[in-house]
Structure formats: structure tokens, C-alpha cells
Amino acid sequence: MKSHSSSTLLEVRNLKVSFQGIETVTVLSGISFSIRESETLALVGETGCGKSVVAHAIMHLLPPESKVKGDIELRGKNLLGLNEKEMAKIRGKEIAIIFQNPSLALNPVYSIGHQLAEPLRVHRKEKKKSALSRVAIALKHMGFENFSECIDYYPSWCSGGMNQRFLIAASTILDPSLLIADEPSKGLDRKCVDELEAELKKLKLERKTALLLISHDLGFVQRLADRIAVMYAGEIVEFANPSSVFEKPLHPYTRGLLNSLPEKGFIPIPGISSPLSDLSSGCRFHPRCPLREKRCIEAHPELKEIDGRTVRCFLYP
Ligand SMILES: Nc1ncnc2c1ncn2[C@@H]1O[C@H](COP(=O)(O)OP(=O)(O)OP(=O)(O)O)[C@@H](O)[C@H]1O
Numbered sequence: 001m002k003s004h005s006s007s008t009l010l011e012v013r014n015l016k017v018s019f020q021g022i023e024t025v026t027v028l029s030g031i032s033f034s035i036r037e038s039e040t041l042a043l044v045g046e047t048g049c050g051k052s053v054v055a056h057a058i059m060h061l062l063p064p065e066s067k068v069k070g071d072i073e074l075r076g077k078n079l080l081g082l083n084e085k086e087m088a089k090i091r092g093k094e095i096a097i098i099f100q101n102p103s104l105a106l107n108p109v110y111s112i113g114h115q116l117a118e119p120l121r122v123h124r125k126e127k128k129k130s131a132l133s134r135v136a137i138a139l140k141h142m143g144f145e146n147f148s149e150c151i152d153y154y155p156s157w158c159s160g161g162m163n164q165r166f167l168i169a170a171s172t173i174l175d176p177s178l179l180i181a182d183e184p185s186k187g188l189d190r191k192c193v194d195e196l197e198a199e200l201k202k203l204k205l206e207r208k209t210a211l212l213l214i215s216h217d218l219g220f221v222q223r224l225a226d227r228i229a230v231m232y233a234g235e236i237v238e239f240a241n242p243s244s245v246f247e248k249p250l251h252p253y254t255r256g257l258l259n260s261l262p263e264k265g266f267i268p269i270p271g272i273s274s275p276l277s278d279l280s281s282g283c284r285f286h287p288r289c290p291l292r293e294k295r296c297i298e299a300h301p302e303l304k305e306i307d308g309r310t311v312r313c314f315l316y317p
């Protein structure tokens, strides 16, 4: 039997994803990471670097023209080998996903109670009445004082922040061990972001839910993540805990990403990420890197561990 740490929940090994169209574009070129029970791992990086593709690959939600290779194991069970029927049993129950834009993710024609009761009725075969009373309890736990009225609300009656919390309640009603949140704070105002943050912290503390958090909001990531994986052009370039990333980023890309934060003066990283269909040899970041050397153009750096941190850059021997 393979050695398998008891606390490892999800193990992603050498995940490669390509899309077949007129030409084949490789969007993930060998991503590896693991998430422990109740751990929050954040994926950060510029738009188009492949964060959502990672999330969708785990959930088997990629379109048919995609090709997925590697291993995605949940408690040692390989998810990539499962067929749609087997995966449907995992989705929602063991791994749940919340997408950005809650108003679109909720169905406008059904009441909140109906939508939240659905997973209980489908997965647990619960009767309507008992499912609805369980929904009311879940909403009460989420701090909705008028929880029994909320059951009869429709998404269009509610604010974006409220809908986001309904969506979290819907995703976690079956108590999944892993929640994937893709840009959950996008488009929410400050107050709603604070509420969302409190909600996610509560899930971790009270229900030991592990979280794969994808976000452009680095402040939000800093407050929630136990570990951060920085992605660039379809690969991971740095892994670290939030304090080391924010105090001493190692990879020049991570440094650039932090300098583009408002509090650091909005200094953008010059240039744009090369199209994934046209990656030059060498380090993928070299065309934009202020510390580029000859070897960065010639060879592709591997991920290396130094002082308990992991970075893909020739600056670190
Ligand atoms: N169905 C698809 N067919 C072809 N290419 C795709 C498809 N879905 C995604 N891609 C490509 O894969 C790459 C990664 O996309 P992805 O959505 O994962 O980026 P992201 O990091 O989540 O960006 P954002 O921060 O904007 O959400 C992009 O170049 C995108 O164009």
C-alpha cells in the first residue's frame, strides 16, 4: 500500500490539463499539492493562470474537449478514475464547490428553502418537511435570525451578500470534507466580505471543513489561508504560509504580485503573461522578470525546497 498521511484529505499529483481545439493548448502543466483535513489552501495568481481549471478538474466539471492527466485522490481514492455516476455521489456530499456570483448560481424560480433542501432530498432521500426543517437549522447556525422566513425568500429578493451565504449553506448542508470556493468574495461589498470571511472561518473551526480558496483578494487570502500556492502560466511557482509570503516573498512573480496591491502602491508587473499556446522555453516568467539571467531563458527551473519553503526559481540554489 502507498504511504498516505492520515491527515491528508486531497492529494493532487502532476495534474495536467489541455484543451483540444484547432490546436491543443496545455493550461496546466503538472500541478501538485495536497490539502489536509480542515486546512485552507489558497490558489492565487493572475487571470488565466489556471486556478479555475484546477477547481473544475477536481470536480469533473471540465468540458468534453479537455484532456486530464495525473492523480486527484480524495482520502487515497482516485477521483479521476470515477465515472459520472460515481462522481455525482462525491459532488456536494464529499466535495462541494461555490462559484462566484451567487445570484446566478442560485435558481431564480425556486425559493431558498427549496434549493437548500434539494441536496438532502437527493443524496439522503429525506422527506420535504424534514429537509426543510434541517435547512432552517442550518440557516439559524449561519446567524439568520429570521431563518424560518428565509426559507420562503427568492434569490431576487435578497442582497448579493445574503445570497452568497445561502449558497454556502446550500453547499455545506451535507457537511462535505472539502469546500472549493472560486472567487467567493468577488463583487461583494466590504460588509458582505467580512460576513463571508466569518462564515468560512466558522466552517473550518466547527465543522473541520477543508477549503480550497481561489481569490484575487490577497487580503482575504492572508486572513483565511493556512498555506498559499502561487500560480503562474499553468504551474505553481511558490508555496508558503501567509506570513512568509507577505513578509518575504521569494519568487520574483510573487514579489510583483504583492507590489501590485493598493497598500504597496499599485505597481503593476510590467508586461502580460505569455499566451499558454505560445510558451517560450526557460522560466515561464522570464520575459517579465526584473532579475532575469541567461540561464532563466535557457532552462526551466524545478520547484525546490529551501528552509521549509518551496519555490521555482534559479535565484535559490
Ligand atoms: N473550455 C476551455 N477551452 C479552452 N481553453 C480554456 C477553457 N477553459 C479555460 N481555458 C483556458 O485555460 C486557461 C486558464 O483558465 P482559468 O479559468 O483556469 O484561469 P483563472 O486562473 O481561473 O483566471 P481568473 O482569475 O480570470 O478566473 C486560460 O488561458 C483559459 O483561456
Ligand code: NI
Residues within 6 Å of the ligand: 051, 052, 053, 182
Ligand atoms: Ni477563475
